[in-house]
Amino acid sequence: MAITIFGLLLVTFLIARVMPIDPVLAVVGDRAPADVYEKARLDLGLDKPLWTQFAIYIAKVFTGDLGTSVLTAQKVTDDIKTVFPATLELATLGTLIGAVFGVPFGIFAATHQGRWPDQVARIVGLLGYSIPVFWLGLMGLLLFYAKLGWVAGPGRLSIAYQDFVDPITGIVMLDAALQGEWDAVRDAFSHLILPASVLGILSIAYISRMTRSFLINELQQQYVIAARVKGVPEWRVVWGHALRNAVVPLVTVIALSYMHLLEGSVLTETIFAWPGLGRYITNSLLNADMNAVLGGTLVVGAVFIAVNLFSDIIGRLADPRAR
Amino acid sequence: MQTLANKAEAPLLDIDNLKVDFHTPTGIVQAVRGLSFTLGRERLGIVGESGSGKSMTGRAILDLIPHPGVVGADRMLFRGQDLMSMDRKARRKLRGRHISMVMQDPKFSLNPVQTVGSQIAEAYRIHHKAGSREARERSLAMLEQVQIREPARVYDLYPHEVSGGMGQRVMIAMMLIAEPEILIADEPTSALDVTVQLQILKILDDLVSQRGMGLIFISHDLHLVQSFCDRVIVMYGGKVMETLPAAELADESARSRRHPYTLGLLNCLPDLDRPREKLPTLNRDPAWLA
Numbered sequence: 165m166a167i168t169i170f171g172l173l174l175v176t177f178l179i180a181r182v183m184p185i186d187p188v189l190a191v192v193g194d195r196a197p198a199d200v201y202e203k204a205r206l207d208l209g210l211d212k213p214l215w216t217q218f219a220i221y222i223a224k225v226f227t228g229d230l231g232t233s234v235l236t237a238q239k240v241t242d243d244i245k246t247v248f249p250a251t252l253e254l255a256t257l258g259t260l261i262g263a264v265f266g267v268p269f270g271i272f273a274a275t276h277q278g279r280w281p282d283q284v285a286r287i288v289g290l291l292g293y294s295i296p297v298f299w300l301g302l303m304g305l306l307l308f309y310a311k312l313g314w315v316a317g318p319g320r321l322s323i324a325y326q327d328f329v330d331p332i333t334g335i336v337m338l339d340a341a342l343q344g345e346w347d348a349v350r351d352a353f354s355h356l357i358l359p360a361s362v363l364g365i366l367s368i369a370y371i372s373r374m375t376r377s378f379l380i381n382e383l384q385q386q387y388v389i390a391a392r393v394k395g396v397p398e399w400r401v402v403w404g405h406a407l408r409n410a411v412v413p414l415v416t417v418i419a420l421s422y423m424h425l426l427e428g429s430v431l432t433e434t435i436f437a438w439p440g441l442g443r444y445i446t447n448s449l450l451n452a453d454m455n456a457v458l459g460g461t462l463v464v465g466a467v468f469i470a471v472n473l474f475s476d477i478i479g480r481l482a483d484p485r486a487r
Numbered sequence: 488m489q490t491l492a493n494k495a496e497a498p499l500l501d502i503d504n505l506k507v508d509f510h511t512p513t514g515i516v517q518a519v520r521g522l523s524f525t526l527g528r529e530r531l532g533i534v535g536e537s538g539s540g541k542s543m544t545g546r547a548i549l550d551l552i553p554h555p556g557v558v559g560a561d562r563m564l565f566r567g568q569d570l571m572s573m574d575r576k577a578r579r580k581l582r583g584r585h586i587s588m589v590m591q592d593p594k595f596s597l598n599p600v601q602t603v604g605s606q607i608a609e610a611y612r613i614h615h616k617a618g619s620r621e622a623r624e625r626s627l628a629m630l631e632q633v634q635i636r637e638p639a640r641v642y643d644l645y646p647h648e649v650s651g652g653m654g655q656r657v658m659i660a661m662m663l664i665a666e667p668e669i670l671i672a673d674e675p676t677s678a679l680d681v682t683v684q685l686q687i688l689k690i691l692d693d694l695v696s697q698r699g700m701g702l703i704f705i706s707h708d709l710h711l712v713q714s715f716c717d718r719v720i721v722m723y724g725g726k727v728m729e730t731l732p733a734a735e736l737a738d739e740s741a742r743s744r745r746h747p748y749t750l751g752l753l754n755c756l757p758d759l760d761r762p763r764e765k766l767p768t769l770n771r772d773p774a775w776l777a
Binding site for chain 1: 549551554579580581582583584587588590591592595596597598599600601609610613614645647658661662665
């Protein structure tokens with residue numbers, strides 16, 4: 165764990181240094197006089213040896229200081245406090261949709277292997293994989309927002325509600341609920357559901373295919389035949405015996421899919437004007453705002469480590485051989 | 488349950504012209520082609536090479552032939568009841584309760600994420616209206632019957648925590664707890680150490696004779712079948728080559744009466760007191776399958 169985090173810090177730090185971008189220029193602009201440039205360079209500590217810079221960087225990270233973003237002129241930690249919850253709620257709902265639909269689809273396909281439900285699931289999976297997410301997002305907006313008016317448009321909250329909700333957790337729906345603003349909760353959900361579904365369809369495709377193959381693999385095992393010999397009803401053979409054994413790889417797959425969405429989905433966030441982590445990192449990168457990029461990457465890495473740890477723990481609980 | 492008189496009458500299993508076909512994209516594969524036999528309260532051995540259809544015969548009796556396979560038979564009666572006309576649900580209810588099977592390797596045939604005790608108890612609770620407490624007690628008693636010394640401790644172990652021999656005892660306990668009349672033992676000792684094999688066979692034999700069950704013992708081990716069974720069916724290519732009393736397998740004087748395939752199998756057995764340079768290869772005659 166500690167080694168992983170150290171490695172993460174080292175790699176992000178080095179990536180920032182080898183980028184062909186002059187961080188000083190990003191601060192002072194390219195028409196600054198030489199003495200101003202030199203002063204900014206000293207302020208950034210770039211005159212010191214690389215390892216000293218790294219040590220200073222680590223010390224700062226551990227005191228919770230990720231520096232200041234050039235682009236937003238705010239502390240990077242403050243920026244992340246607003247963009248990460250936006251991505252978190254999107255990714256969580258997206259993964260939830262993916263798991264709630266994907267797992268049963270996969271089970272259904274596996275138990276009807278080679279027959280028509282399996283073919284339908286295969287085509288749906290293929291579509292989910294191959295439709296570009298930006299196209300799906302635009303079509304979704306066109307149909308459900310512009311034409312049918314079932315959902316709200318881009319952004320996290322309608323302007324009318326924006327001042328009602330004080331950020332507590334940063335997750336708009338939760339904050340609104342905590343403050344008893346139920347109309348705002350509904351409005352926030354209406355904004356969230358379409359982009360989350362777009363991400364969810366991708367997860368459904370992935371999770372259902374994986375569920376199918378894990379379950380087919382388990383259903384071929386000898387212990388499944390033994391269960392049938394005992395006279396166990398088929399639904400219990402599938403849910404109680406085979407699926408129980410597929411839980412470990414399945415949790416890993418769902419966790420992977422969740423991590424993937426937590427990195428921030430730049431395209432989806434762009435189309436839905438969603439102020440999330442993916443868009444934040446991308447914008448910062450395009451503007452050579454290295455503190456922000458570093459901070460964002462660090463968060464993504466930390467989330468990776470945390471989700472991995474979580475799925476390991478579940479795996480250990482679900483499989484007696486791993487204990 | 489059934490009366491004694493009823494028990495004595497019809498054979499446990501009466502099978503005539505059993506066929507198992509697999510309809511694959513490249514044509515029909517016939518795994519079993521026209522097998523007929525009856526089983527009483529006896530130990531019936533089925534021997535044959537790999538692919539001779541002996542395992543498929545067991546699966547067909549249990550209605551556990553995998554998807555593209557189709558089972559056909561002129562007659563398949565279990566104690567007079569027609570198995571072919573039963574629906575899937577009725578067949579399932581026979582499994583475990585009346586006809587059961589011990590499989591080859593306990594390492595793979597026990598569910599790795601459930602304790603062995605709960606797997607035995609499950610086999611009991613499917614067929615009996617019993618609370619978890621009663622099922623547990625029954626399972627512990629069953630573990631004792633297969634000569635496991637500390638049933639209460641073993642009950643809570645997972646399959647990877649028990650040895651192969653102990654796993655196979657658990658398997659036998661699991662398959663016999665609902666007191667079936669027929670047990671199919673499909674190579675029950677092939678995955679075990681030679682020293683453990685005899686213990687397991689002894690346990691199996693004791694339980695089968697105590698309960699007056701019918702046993703179908705599927706094996707490729709001629710010595711084992713000869714010493715363990717009453718009657719032997721020799722299979723080749725999905726057909727019965729011959730049926731004979733097990734004792735005659737060892738009987739030198741009866742050799743002239745043997746089917747050439749059986750003779751071929753017997754000749755392939757190396758002998759400790761008569762060393763041989765080369766073991767003969769099996770000659771198979773296509774006419775046997777005609």
